[in-house]
Amino acid sequence: SQQGEEDPQALSIQEGENATMNCSYKTSINNLQWYRQNSGRGLVHLILIRSNEREKHSGRLRVTLDTSKKSSSLLITASRAADTASYFCATGDQTGANNLFFGTGTRLTVIP
Amino acid sequence: EAGVAQSPRYKIIEKRQSVAFWCNPISGHATLYWYQQILGQGPKLLIQFQNNGVVDDSQLPKDRFSAERLKGVDSTLKIQPAKLEDSAVYLCASILSGNDEQYFGPGTRLTVT
Numbered sequence: 001s002q003q004g005e006e007d008p009q010a011l012s013i014q015e016g017e018n019a020t021m022n023c024s025y026k027t028s029i030n031n032l033q034w035y036r037q038n039s040g041r042g043l044v045h046l047i048l049i050r051s052n053e054r055e056k057h058s059g060r061l062r063v064t065l066d067t068s069k070k071s072s073s074l075l076i077t078a079s080r081a082a083d084t085a086s087y088f089c090a091t092g093d094q095t096g097a098n099n100l101f102f103g104t105g106t107r108l109t110v111i112p
Numbered sequence: 113e114a115g116v117a118q119s120p121r122y123k124i125i126e127k128r129q130s131v132a133f134w135c136n137p138i139s140g141h142a143t144l145y146w147y148q149q150i151l152g153q154g155p156k157l158l159i160q161f162q163n164n165g166v167v168d169d170s171q172l173p174k175d176r177f178s179a180e181r182l183k184g185v186d187s188t189l190k191i192q193p194a195k196l197e198d199s200a201v202y203l204c205a206s207i208l209s210g211n212d213e214q215y216f217g218p219g220t221r222l223t224v225t
Contacts, residue, residue, distance in 0.1 A: 030212075031212055033212070033213070033214075035216075040221075041218055041219070042116075042203060042216035042217050042218045042219050043155070043203070043205075043214075043216040044216070045213045045214065045215070048212055048213060088154050088155075090154075092212055098143060098160075098207060098212060098214075099145075099157055099160060099168060100157070100214060101157070102147075102154030102155045102156070103154050104152075104153055104154050105153075105154050
């Protein structure tokens with residue numbers, strides 16, 4: 001299966017702390033993306049990192065990619081209650097079809 | 113810019129009944145996807161359209177699911193007949209051709225009783 005797996009499945013932290021989520025995948029990829037999903041809503045794109053990149057930043061988000069280990073991590077710094085959501089990694093395959101294969105998600109709870 | 117629109121937002125049907133979902137992608141987005149998201153899992157791709165043609169439907173259960181995008185704009189996903197295990201959120205997404213970021217609609221939550 002090309003689907004990724006996130007770790008941990010659930011994470012609970014205090015507001016202001018940092019949150020780290022990990023993603024592992026099995027096949028070669030073109031890119032890896034992270035999405036956020038608030039309860040009962042659609043997914044929102046957070047950040048995309050290409051297979052030839054190792055690290056990328058966007059605001060309070062930092063993503064790393066290690067293609068040799070087939071893994072990625074998402075760091076959210078200075079967390080806020082509004083960051084409470086499920087976070088999914090999705091891998092884009094190399095076929096050029098722009099298909100995404102989503103992991104099972106990490107449920108993040110930020111306690112005010 | 114308007115986002116991806118989906119309707120209905122919620123639908124409850126009995127097993128063996130039929131149901132249809134509608135999606136209108138962002139204007140100008142040539143590629144449209146339908147995903148199924150079962151509770152507690154990540155979205156799973158069902159079908160991908162490029163304009164009005166199917167690019168990938170390898171994970172679509174074709175014995176009961178069908179989808180069309182006749183004019184290359186909005187799309188309809190149909191389930192006939194529905195089974196209990198079809199209970200899920202059905203998400204529609206679109207992208208500009210050549211752009212890797214997908215834009216998702218709010219989804220349709222289907223409950224099959």
